[in-house]
Amino acid sequence: MHVQYETRIQGGAFVTEDILDELFAIIEDRKETLPDGSYTASLFTHEKGDNAVLEKLGEETTELVLAAKDENTDEIAAESADLVYHLLVLLSMYDLTLDDLRAELEHRR
Numbered sequence: 169m170h171v172q173y174e175t176r177i178q179g180g181a182f183v184t185e186d187i188l189d190e191l192f193a194i195i196e197d198r199k200e201t202l203p204d205g206s207y208t209a210s211l212f213t214h215e216k217g218d219n220a221v222l223e224k225l226g227e228e229t230t231e232l233v234l235a236a237k238d239e240n241t242d243e244i245a246a247e248s249a250d251l252v253y254h255l256l257v258l259l260s261m262y263d264l265t266l267d268d269l270r271a272e273l274e275h276r277r
C-alpha cells in the first residue's frame with residue numbers, strides 16, 4: 169500500500185510525518201533560497217565544482233562499501249545517511265521528487 173506523506177512549512181517550521189520527506193523539503197528550500205553558510209546551497213550554486221554531488225555520491229559509496237567490509241555497523245549507518253542525503257540533492261537538482269522515487273520502486277513490486 170502506498171503511503172502518501174505530507175510535508176509543509178508551518179510557522180517557519182517543517183511539519184512532516186517522515187524524516188526523508190522533511191530532509192527533502194529542507195533541500196528544496198535551500199535550492200530556492202540559497203542561504204549563506206548552507207552546504208546544500210553550495211551544491212546547487214556549484215561553489216564546490218560542477219560535479220560535486222556526483223563526486224560525493226562516488227566517495228560516500230566507496231566509504232559505505234569499506235564500512236560494510238569492516239562490518240562496522242555504526243559506520244554503515246552513517247555512510248548510508250551521507251549517501252541518501254546526496255542522493256536526495258541529486259534528485260532535487262533534476263527536479264525529481266521522493267514521489268518519483270516511490271513511484272519507481274512501486275512499479276517494481
Ligand SMILES: N=c1c2ncn([C@@H]3O[C@H](COP(=O)(O)OP(=O)(O)OP(=O)(O)O)[C@@H](O)[C@H]3O)c2ncn1[C@@H]1O[C@H](COP(=O)(O)O)[C@@H](O)[C@H]1O
Pocket residue numbers: 191194198205206207208209227249250253
Ligand atoms: N543530512 C545532511 C548531510 N549529510 C552530509 N552532509 C554534508 O556532506 C558533507 C559530507 O562530506 P564528507 O563526509 O566527505 O566530509 P567533508 O570531507 O568535510 O566534505 P566537504 O565539506 O569538504 O565536501 C559534509 O560537509 C556534511 O556536512 C550533510 N549536510 C546537510 N544535511 C542536512 O541538510 C540540512 C541542511 O543543511 P545546510 O544546507 O548545511 O543548512 C541539515 O540540517 C541536515 O539535515
